[in-house]
Amino acid sequence: MKSGKRAHLSLADSSSEEGPLTGPVEDYLKAIYGLGRGSVSVATNDIARQLDLAPASVSGMVRRLADQGLLTYERYRGVTLTNLGRRAALRTLRRHRVIEAYLSGALHYPWDRVHDEAERLEHAASDELVDRMAAAIGEPATDPHGAPIPSREGHMDETEYLSLAELGAGYGARVVRVSDDDPEMLRYLGELEIMPGAEIVVISKAPYEGPITLRVSGTLLSIGPALASQVMVEPLTDMEAPAH
Ligand SMILES: [Zn+2]
Known part of the structure; x- marks a missing residue:
């Protein structure tokens, strides 16, 4: 054999x-x-x-x-x-x-x-x-x-990925994976278009576990660090980062 x-x-x-x-x-x-x-x-x-x-x-x-x-x-x-x-x-x-x-x-x-x-x-x-x-x-x-x-x-x-909560301000990333067992959270992420394949830029991060401002598909939005920790991302290199 x-x-x-x-x-x-x-x-x-x-x-x-x-x-x-x-x-x-x-x-x-x-x-x-x-x-x-x-x-x-x-x-x-x-x-x-x-x-x-x-x-x-x-x-x-x-x-x-x-x-x-x-x-x-x-x-x-x-x-x-x-x-x-x-x-x-x-x-x-x-x-x-x-x-x-x-x-x-x-x-x-x-x-x-x-x-x-x-x-x-x-x-x-x-x-x-x-x-x-x-x-x-x-x-x-x-x-x-x-x-x-x-x-x-x-x-x-x-492969292990960073969570969106760990990504620094100014960085672009592609969403790879989200936690799957909370339907309500999935519906919310779906509304925000934070799904595998989506490209995201971290615009700013407030200190002390404050809100994280993102650009997703051209839209600015804020999410909390608890939600961001459930989203796994692959950082994009500068060459392919979406425009700020
Ligand atoms: Zn499942």
């Missing part, structure tokens, strides 16, 4: 020895992956906060997932996904993001309504259905919020 190692990491093979993973288990693995970007250790308290659960119930689940070989837990280090757990998390992320992209691209759902549908469908859709959905919309690289879609083989672009 040309690439035995890669074949071994196939996402289609990520269920545990006891059979397919349950929805709650997939949600845990996805949350741990998101918090630790796949490789960094994560505190159980952070998992509890992310999943809106009591820390005690998270500790119990973490022990069960460790028994299944999906993660390791060390008292002072926290939770780390094993290769098996990482593969399962990427498979769930692929299903979630392909479903979002399909709902948006093929069924014309607005971008604030795809996340909740995908949260339910990601545990039920087969790999074949998801692969056919991806093919039907031209194998997109990202979901409607700009999040990268893992490949069938389990590879994902892990």
Whole structure:
């Protein structure tokens, strides 16, 4: 075989020895992956906060997932996904993001309504259905919020971006990705045309967490730093920065 190692990491093979993973288990693995970007250790308290659960119930689940070989837990280090757990998390992320992209691209759902549908469908859709959905919309690289879609083989672009809140006054940037789980925030960002692909210039930043004034598509507007921190951007070089 040309690439035995890669074949071994196939996402289609990520269920545990006891059979397919349950929805709650997939949600845990996805949350741990998101918090630790796949490789960094994560505190159980952070998992509890992310999943809106009591820390005690998270500790119990973490022990069960460790028994299944999906993660390791060390008292002072926290939770780390094993290769098996990482593969399962990427498979769930692929299903979630392909479903979002399909709902948006093929069924014309607005971008604030795809996340909740995908949260339910990601545990039920087969790999074949998801692969056919991806093919039907031209194998997109990202979901409607700009999040990268893992490949069938389990590879994902892990580039980290600055948030708009971190960008200095006078800088231009292109929006790469926005946080996807708050429909109200997505509707608001949509109204402001702050969406992946949009070009933005930071005109000024008030001190002490004050408002940030932006130019978006020729319009001046202000947003708060909390909202700006949910928008990931790629700074533009001077050559391609939009005119002030
Ligand atoms: Zn989503």
